Amino acid sequence: MTLEHKGYLGSAEMDMVTGVLFGKLLFVNDLVTYEAMTVAELQHEFRAAVDDYLETCRQLGREPQQPCSGLFNVRVGPALHRAAAVRAQKDGVKLNAVVVSALEQYLSQVAIKHAHTHDHKVTVELKAPAESVGTGIYSKNNWITSEQFGAQAHVSH
Template identity: 55%
Template sequence: MNILKYKEYEGTAEIDTDRQVCRGKILFINDLVTYEASTPADLQIEFQNAVDDYLETCRDLGREAQKPLKGQFNVRISPELHKQATLKSIRDNTSLNDVMKKALESFLYSSHEVNQNLK
């Protein structure tokens, strides 16, 4: 799936073969904001219009527009992995949050292939 970007927002770019249109929705907010166009080039324009309209509508309603993602989420892991991560934070004299951040960055941005098979 392709991702459109504008201001602080991302949105989907899909083709609806049944209706013969390009369509999408703004990602990472609870409000449902959709857009569609007849061509991919026009879809980017409609996405930008949808973001601008969303921001303007929120202003008109006197409420704050939702920001895409807060940088906070819950992860469920085994108690043993939790323990090992906590011990790592103690050994490194850092926070558990920092250990998890570094682990996630390593997973996402490492140029080396990571073997994800667990025994």
């Protein structure tokens, strides 16, 4: 469960041993926590914690941190960074637009599905009619020998 008040988000968790509900503000570096014994009390304590955080920042003369301000660092390997930058330049777009597009696509999907393919090696034994010479297949009025098409098949699933 996620709580929301004045643009701030908070977590809601439970200590299974004591039964205490607790949480903290999400997506800010300042540590702001709250706890309660009931869900209604936790919601109240969360709102009070946000209000107290904003008031404390005002009293200290500093701006409160804004959750999800629109700026974040993305750590990727140098090869992926370079490949994305080259592709973005080739496509005439900024690298930022590539990241925005990728995030929008990610969020529009219900769930990311893991898919893979792999190959199987299949051995096929070809048996020719007794009266023929060699092994092969009879197809469209032509006898094709196993040497002409090979004796391996490729199967994917």
